[in-house]
Amino acid sequence: MLFAILCVLLASSGVTAALVLLNTQREYRLARNEYDDLRALLGSETTTPAPLVTAELKRTVVAINPDYVGWMRIDGTRVDYPVVQGTDNKRYLNLTFSGECSAAGTIFVDRKCEGAFSSPLAVVHGHNMKDGSMFASLHGYRDEAYLKKHPTITVITPQGEVLAYRVFAVRLTNTADTLFALPGKGQSNMDKYFAEYEVPEGAEHFLALSTCTKGGSKDERLLVFAAR
Numbered sequence: 619m620l621f622a623i624l625c626v627l628l629a630s631s632g633v634t635a636a637l638v639l640l641n642t643q644r645e646y647r648l649a650r651n652e653y654d655d656l657r658a659l660l661g662s663e664t665t666t667p668a669p670l671v672t673a674e675l676k677r678t679v680v681a682i683n684p685d686y687v688g689w690m691r692i693d694g695t696r697v698d699y700p701v702v703q704g705t706d707n708k709r710y711l712n713l714t715f716s717g718e719c720s721a722a723g724t725i726f727v728d729r730k731c732e733g734a735f736s737s738p739l740a741v742v743h744g745h746n747m748k749d750g751s752m753f754a755s756l757h758g759y760r761d762e763a764y765l766k767k768h769p770t771i772t773v774i775t776p777q778g779e780v781l782a783y784r785v786f787a788v789r790l791t792n793t794a795d796t797l798f799a800l801p802g803k804g805q806s807n808m809d810k811y812f813a814e815y816e817v818p819e820g821a822e823h824f825l826a827l828s829t830c831t832k833g834g835s836k837d838e839r840l841l842v843f844a845a846r
Contacts, residue, residue, distance in 0.1 A: 646749050649722035652714050653699060653751075676776055683715050687727055687734040688781075689774045690742070694767065695755040701742065701773070703727040703734050711745075721745070722752055730801040735773055735781060739801055739808055739824045746829040746840075753829035756842050759788045771825060771844050783825045783844035787815045792837045797826055812843075821845035 659678070679686050685702040692698075700715050702724050710724040727734045728741040744753030758764040765785055773781040791797070800808055808824070823846035831838045 645720040646722065646747070646751070648718055649714050649720045650749075650751065652716055652718065656700060656715065657698060680776070683717070685710075685726075686715075686776060688776065690725060691772045691774075692755065692768055693770065693772070695758070696750055697753065697755050697771075699725050699744075699752070701725050701727060701734075703729065703731070705729060707743065722747055725752060728798070728801060732802065735775060735823075737801065738805065738822065739826065741798065741801060741826045741828060743828050746831065753827060756827055756829050756840055757831075759785065759842050760790075760840070771827070773825075781823075781846055783823075783846050784818060785842060785844045786818060787843040789841040789843070790831070791839055791841055792835070793839060794837070795839065795841070797841060798828075815843065818845045 656679075679700070683700075683702060685704050686700055687703045688701045690697060690699055690701050702710055702715065703726060704710055707726070707729055710726040712719060712721060712723050714720045714722065715724050723745055725742060725744040728743065731737045731740050734740060744756075746752070746754045746757070748754075758768070765788070769785050771783040771785065773783070775781065789795075796811060800811060812824070825842075825844040825846075827842040827844070828839050830836070831840055
């Protein structure tokens with residue numbers, strides 16, 4: 619009887635694991651298809667990304683999601699996504715750009731960064747997905763050769779302005795890092811934080827791309843810093 623019960627439990631566990639795997643694959647596929655469709659719509663499949671170059675395209679994307687604040691692309695990587703900014707930092711953890719439930723979520727600017735990419739420091743969050751999507755590519759920057767090969771991060775604003783940022787530092791840290799409290803704290807605080815890095819001369823606008831790690835604690839984060 620005990621053996622029979624154990625067999626039933628093991629079988630049940632196997633079915634549950636299989637269902638979880640199938641659901642995860644479905645969510646990955648859903649997100650992948652959605653973002654592929656958006657790239658085709660916005661013309662981001664070309665060498666030079668040019669989403670929202672017309673008022674009509676701008677209306678189309680804002681109609682899909684009014685939280686849209688720009689498109690981010692790192693040539694030669696899988697980072698080629700719309701970016702949003704919600705009223706909190708939880709909404710887009712498990713929602714795609716169009717509002718579908720998915721573990722991939724949407725890349726988003728921290729709510730404390732007023733003006734999104736017009737702010738002195740834009741902290742941008744994205745998941746480190748197992749299929750290599752979203753911000754998983756950022757872990758390549760831990761290799762200096764990768765950084766030299768992919769030094770530029772491009773952001774296109776809803777107004778069509780092209781912002782080019784150059785990566786200058788990478789940091790393995792955690793959610794207690796003072797970086798996450800910097801937005802809105804003033805230029806002196808930001809200057810103090812970046813004092814230990816070789817910041818490009820004359821830089822006044824910065825990006826801090828944040829993603830979680832594999833194998834580390836749930837609070838561990840990888841930060842990629844870039845200057846406009």
